[in-house]
Amino acid sequence: MPRATILDPNRAGKQAEELQNKLRSLIIGQNEAIDQIVDFYQTYLAGLTARGRPIGNFLFLGPTGCGKTRTVEATAEVLTQTSDGVIKIDCGEFQHSHEIAKLIGSPPGYLGHRETHALLSQEVLNQHHTETIKISFVLFDEIEKASDSLWNLLLGILDKATLTLGNNRRVDFSQAMIFMTSNLGAREMGALTHSKMGFQTTRQGASAEVEAELTSKMSKTALEAARRKFTPEFINRIDKIAAFRPLGPCELRLILNLELEQVQRRILAAPAHKPFLFRTTETALTFLLAEGTDIKYGARHLKRAVQRLLVHPLSNLIATDQISAGDWIELDFDDREQKLKFSKIREGLAWHTMAASLEDGARTQSTTAMAA
Numbered sequence: 001m002p003r004a005t006i007l008d009p010n011r012a013g014k015q016a017e018e019l020q021n022k023l024r025s026l027i028i029g030q031n032e033a034i035d036q037i038v039d040f041y042q043t044y045l046a047g048l049t050a051r052g053r054p055i056g057n058f059l060f061l062g063p064t065g066c067g068k069t070r071t072v073e074a075t076a077e078v079l080t081q082t083s084d085g086v087i088k089i090d091c092g093e094f095q096h097s098h099e100i101a102k103l104i105g106s107p108p109g110y111l112g113h114r115e116t117h118a119l120l121s122q123e124v125l126n127q128h129h130t131e132t133i134k135i136s137f138v139l140f141d142e143i144e145k146a147s148d149s150l151w152n153l154l155l156g157i158l159d160k161a162t163l164t165l166g167n168n169r170r171v172d173f174s175q176a177m178i179f180m181t182s183n184l185g186a187r188e189m190g191a192l193t194h195s196k197m198g199f200q201t202t203r204q205g206a207s208a209e210v211e212a213e214l215t216s217k218m219s220k221t222a223l224e225a226a227r228r229k230f231t232p233e234f235i236n237r238i239d240k241i242a243a244f245r246p247l248g249p250c251e252l253r254l255i256l257n258l259e260l261e262q263v264q265r266r267i268l269a270a271p272a273h274k275p276f277l278f279r280t281t282e283t284a285l286t287f288l289l290a291e292g293t294d295i296k297y298g299a300r301h302l303k304r305a306v307q308r309l310l311v312h313p314l315s316n317l318i319a320t321d322q323i324s325a326g327d328w329i330e331l332d333f334d335d336r337e338q339k340l341k342f343s344k345i346r347e348g349l350a351w352h353t354m355a356a357s358l359e360d361g362a363r364t365q366s367t368t369a370m371a372a
Contacts, residue, residue: 065298
């Protein structure tokens with residue numbers, strides 16, 4: 001008999017591997033959730049998704065600002081090539097039974113039947129399909145706030161991939177990834193990261209065993225919080241529950257680099273026709289990180305700090321013609337004034353020079369993020 005060939009089930013296909021690499025360059029510190037999405041995407045590509053069910057049902061748990069919504073947005077952005085590829089349902093707007101009509105439309109005979117357009121129609125679900133990717137991304141944000149009527153709709157979607165609208169039309173969710181987010185368990189998970197296993201220890205050189213133990217405890221804590229809130233019928237319809245860890249200084253530093261890169265891209269693409277480059281010194285980066293670090297609010301506080309301390313001042317400099325096309329601006333920290341200092345260090349840079357500088361920085365950031 002010929003010798004058997006040993007197969008490697010841990011290898012991913014090219015498309016799944018590309019998705020994983022891109023997501024890890026965009027989402028910092030949440031590799032567990034990324035890997036789960038990639039696994040279900042690989043299953044979909046192989047044609048092995050269970051018939052009559054969505055591609056995957058995901059519940060993301062964790063504190064605010066840790067990247068739950070951003071992970072969904074980035075997945076849709078990478079696969080559909082558009083930043084608007086997610087159908088977002090804010091469950092806080094559906095806390096009462098009568099509000100469900102906004103999702104499925106009013107049935108015939110009810111007031112406003114013809115004026116009410118369902119938010120989850122088949123046309124809405126398929127609007128971002130492309131020739132190569134026919135996947136819909138549906139996000140139910142803050143799922144714990146949903147009314148009982150929305151729960152009943154969700155049970156059908158998660159189990160049978162079907163939703164019946166008010167006009168009796170059926171919507172097929174078998175080509176959809178369903179994501180639900182919640183802050184349930186955030187307090188308990190935060191306590192874990194600040195325990196003696198702890199926040200500083202795990203973020204600054206902890207062993208792989210300590211990291212694995214913390215990840216396991218976080219997952220168990222998240223699952224317990226979900227079971228306390230949700231019914232067994234609901235939990236049984238979820239394919240994966242991912243615990244999003246609070247972000248530490250190392251993750252926030254990488255996110256800050258991503259935010260600065262995004263600001264630079266907006267500058268080069270702005271309609272004001274004043275493309276320029278900026279760079280930040282190490283002391284300026286340290287100042288921005290210190291101003292934007294708030295464990296309670298995660299990366300959202302950091303984004304607000306970048307907007308307040310960087311974007312708004314740059315907007316003023318552009319509006320007052322202190323910055324011209326082709327300039328190179330340096331941001332440094334003024335220790336005496338305790339604020340950022342803006343200086344012009346070069347003028348007349350060619351467009352291709354600025355574009356090349358941006359791409360070099362993006363490649364460096366992507367490599368660093370994936371290594372982390």
